[in-house]
Amino acid sequence: VILPRAIRPRTRRSADQLAGWTLIGPSVVLIGLFGLVPVLWSLLMSFQHNDLQTPAQWAGLDNYRELAHDPVFVQSLRQTVVYTVLFVPITLVGSLLVAGALNRRIRGISLYRLAVFVPVITSTVATGLIFTWLLDPEFGLVNSGLNKLGLPSQGFFASPHEALYTVVAMTVWGWIGFGAMIYLAALQSVPTDLLEAAELDGCTKTGVFWRIQVPLLRPISGFLLVWLTINALQLFDEVYVTTKGGPLHASTVVVYYLYQQAFVYFHAGYAAAIALLLFVAIVLVTLVQMRLTRDGSDPAEAGGAR
Amino acid sequence: MERSPGRPIRRSSIRRPLAALAAAGVAVLTLAACGGGSGGSGSGPTTITVWHGYTDVEAKAFTKLGQQWNAAHPDDQVKLVFDGGNDSALQKTIAGFTGGTYPDLAYEYGSSAATLARQPRLVDLTSKVKAASFDWNDFFPSERAASTVNGKVVGVPALVDNLSLVYNKALFAQAGLPAPTADWTWADFRSAAAKLTNPGTKTYGWAYVNDGSEDTVWRYLAMLWQAGGDLLTPDNSKPAFDSPAGLAALNQLRAMAVTDKSVYLDSGNDNYLNLFNSGKIAMLWTGPWDLSSIDSSVKYGVTLLPGYNGDHETISGPDLYVTFDNSKARTDVAWQFVSWLDSAPVHLQFAIDTGDLPVRQSETQSPDYPKFLAKYPGDKVFVQNLANVKHVRPNIPEYAQVSTAIGQMVQSVLIGQAQPQQALDSAKAAVTSALAGAQ
Numbered sequence: 001v002i003l004p005r006a007i008r009p010r011t012r013r014s015a016d017q018l019a020g021w022t023l024i025g026p027s028v029v030l031i032g033l034f035g036l037v038p039v040l041w042s043l044l045m046s047f048q049h050n051d052l053q054t055p056a057q058w059a060g061l062d063n064y065r066e067l068a069h070d071p072v073f074v075q076s077l078r079q080t081v082v083y084t085v086l087f088v089p090i091t092l093v094g095s096l097l098v099a100g101a102l103n104r105r106i107r108g109i110s111l112y113r114l115a116v117f118v119p120v121i122t123s124t125v126a127t128g129l130i131f132t133w134l135l136d137p138e139f140g141l142v143n144s145g146l147n148k149l150g151l152p153s154q155g156f157f158a159s160p161h162e163a164l165y166t167v168v169a170m171t172v173w174g175w176i177g178f179g180a181m182i183y184l185a186a187l188q189s190v191p192t193d194l195l196e197a198a199e200l201d202g203c204t205k206t207g208v209f210w211r212i213q214v215p216l217l218r219p220i221s222g223f224l225l226v227w228l229t230i231n232a233l234q235l236f237d238e239v240y241v242t243t244k245g246g247p248l249h250a251s252t253v254v255v256y257y258l259y260q261q262a263f264v265y266f267h268a269g270y271a272a273a274i275a276l277l278l279f280v281a282i283v284l285v286t287l288v289q290m291r292l293t294r295d296g297s298d299p300a301e302a303g304g305a306r
Numbered sequence: 307m308e309r310s311p312g313r314p315i316r317r318s319s320i321r322r323p324l325a326a327l328a329a330a331g332v333a334v335l336t337l338a339a340c341g342g343g344s345g346g347s348g349s350g351p352t353t354i355t356v357w358h359g360y361t362d363v364e365a366k367a368f369t370k371l372g373q374q375w376n377a378a379h380p381d382d383q384v385k386l387v388f389d390g391g392n393d394s395a396l397q398k399t400i401a402g403f404t405g406g407t408y409p410d411l412a413y414e415y416g417s418s419a420a421t422l423a424r425q426p427r428l429v430d431l432t433s434k435v436k437a438a439s440f441d442w443n444d445f446f447p448s449e450r451a452a453s454t455v456n457g458k459v460v461g462v463p464a465l466v467d468n469l470s471l472v473y474n475k476a477l478f479a480q481a482g483l484p485a486p487t488a489d490w491t492w493a494d495f496r497s498a499a500a501k502l503t504n505p506g507t508k509t510y511g512w513a514y515v516n517d518g519s520e521d522t523v524w525r526y527l528a529m530l531w532q533a534g535g536d537l538l539t540p541d542n543s544k545p546a547f548d549s550p551a552g553l554a555a556l557n558q559l560r561a562m563a564v565t566d567k568s569v570y571l572d573s574g575n576d577n578y579l580n581l582f583n584s585g586k587i588a589m590l591w592t593g594p595w596d597l598s599s600i601d602s603s604v605k606y607g608v609t610l611l612p613g614y615n616g617d618h619e620t621i622s623g624p625d626l627y628v629t630f631d632n633s634k635a636r637t638d639v640a641w642q643f644v645s646w647l648d649s650a651p652v653h654l655q656f657a658i659d660t661g662d663l664p665v666r667q668s669e670t671q672s673p674d675y676p677k678f679l680a681k682y683p684g685d686k687v688f689v690q691n692l693a694n695v696k697h698v699r700p701n702i703p704e705y706a707q708v709s710t711a712i713g714q715m716v717q718s719v720l721i722g723q724a725q726p727q728q729a730l731d732s733a734k735a736a737v738t739s740a741l742a743g744a745q
Binding site for chain 1: 397400401403404421424425426508516517518519570571573574575577581586703706707710714717718721723744745
């Protein structure tokens with residue numbers, strides 16, 4: 001926390017500065033080494049032809065130019081957008097509803113809360129494997145359930161038309177617990193006097209939830225929106241363990257394509273160009289989202305301060 | 307596109323830390339840190355580092371060989387380091403070069419040969435393998451071809467395998483069908499697969515790994531070669547699979563997967579093996595590595611792949627031990643160690659311990675060879691079938707891209723998304739542009 005300069009006496013400044021830098025020093029070094037340097041390094045690499053083995057050659061804007069004409073890259077962009085546009089709102093609303101349902105005093109509530117949170121702490125690889133078994137088109141549990149209900153079998157991960165949506169469903173399941181826990185904490189910090197006042201005024205339980213609690217959650221929703229969007233744009237693990245971007249590139253998202261270019265084809269310069277574009281896109285999207293959510297009025301501030 | 311690999315290039319001291327950071331960026335710092343062997347010059351023993359991805363019985367047998375070597379060579383020690391698995395060996399080795407800490411010897415997939423051939427620190431073994439004592443021609447021809455990139459020998463064989471037809475005897479008996487024979491045609495195979503398929507019990511005649519990876523590609527390549535086609539032109543500059551042979555192979559796949567629906571399409575999670583074990587799949591095209599996972603209750607037979615006009619060619623994916631230059635002394639030890647590993651008696655012992663196929667033809671003449679066959683009766687056909695390996699996959703750096711294009715082509719036919727000719731045309735375009743240097 002940096003206090004305004006005017007408050008501090010001049011003589012103490014240098015000592016404070018030293019102490020401050022000493023305290024944040026390790027983080028600065030670590031973030032610099034593992035955050036900043038790689039970013040600059042890959043910025044440089046994006047202007048090179050680089051196979052990670054032989055000396056790199058200067059490529060100018062070649063990589064960026066080629067990206068514009070790469071049909072698989074364009075497809076991966078489109079699919080990343082589709083994924084994000086589906087994943088973020090569904091997870092947000094789903095988390096809110098689950099949090100609302102969990103925000104009550106009933107017997108065994110901590111067990112329910114635990115159940116909702118388990119997917120979050122389960123490793124992505126394990127989740128992915130379990131889903132590929134459950135959703136196996138021929139022998140999966142889900143299709144046999146569908147058949148029992150008289151519904152036709154689905155291809156899920158194996159179908160080019162369904163793979164991306166199946167990934168959406170799987171990741172929503174994996175992330176709802178995270179969103180719900182954050183919302184739950186925020187819901188519990190809503191002042192009870194506000195809720196009591198609303199009830200005295202004759203507001204129903206549902207009314208209290210939607211008219212009092214949800215508006216107070218606005219800053220939390222803003223945080224989740226930014227967080228989920230960044231994660232959605234960087235989707236990789238789930239695709240890697242389930243569909244490997246297939247079938248027929250149907251679930252190839254930007255980061256998966258980047259991985260393929262860098263570590264399967266060893267086109268590191270090209271991959272770095274993709275990474276840079278993604279980085280810029282994430283920064284822009286995040287700035288816009290933060291601006292939109294910050295413009296909220298006072299009630300939002302009140303909820304966030306607790 | 308890239309400069310040709312030249313002599314080893316010393317990085318300047320300024321670039322080194324930056325290079326190390328880039329390696330950290332790909333998260334291999336831990337491995338690089340444990341991979342560093344102690345130096346070689348001066349007094350004391352020379353120690354080399356060997357990266358491998360062996361697990362289970364193979365890891366046990368390999369460790370035993372390492373101990374045996376170390377006991378006999380107090381001055382030339384080897385340190386075996388598990389690199390996390392062969393699937394990512396190439397990525398980790400390359401990250402190791404960037405970070406400046408790389409093994410003296412590493413187990414690498416044969417498909418990585420062309421990529422590693424560009425590495426300035428790779429030791430060119432062309433003259434070493436020619437030594438009479440090494441007896442290079444004793445290795446199977448497919449292994450020698452897989453080890454060679456543009457005339458340069460980049461590694462020596464570590465493993466050889468091939469695809470053969472493995473079938474469930476009980477399912478054939480139940481269906482009243484005679485067991486597959488070594489002179490089966492594609493038509494015989496197709497009709498048997500159709501008869502073995504029963505939608506009611508969800509039983510399939512055949513399984514095909516349909517994840518678009520090299521696993522999808524190489525079964526197609528065997529069929530392409532049987533039908534007289536080839537993947538690329540002899541100079542590897544243009545696609546050649548857009549031929550009647552390439553089309554015939556795709557037509558066969560479509561006939562079975564789409565028309566007959568006699569093929570279980572595995573999504574790449576190796577479900578096919580469990581289904582074979584539970585009697586839901588009658589036939590597999592697979593290699594010796596799967597035999598140890600077949601339940602003892604399942605009685606299976608092994609025979610050659612079905613053929614086209616009498617051609618029963620199969621495909622092999624030999625893997626390599628590749629040597630990298632840390633210093634002259636360490637390179638020498640690495641070469642001595644790998645020559646010993648690949649000598650007929652030592653490798654045969656490894657084969658008996660693990661069920662890996664012999665890598666040298668002379669191993670099959672050894673008085674100990676019957677021990678191998680007695681322990682792994684299923685491997686007999688696989689060893690015979692090594693003689694049916696006539697082609698190798700092109701050893702070019704663009705192979706990964708070519709493989710992706712072929713994988714997409716086969717996949718689109720198997721799931722009925724594209725007609726064979728249409729799939730062939732789009733794969734041809736993709737391969738042409740990959741070979742022309744597109745990313």
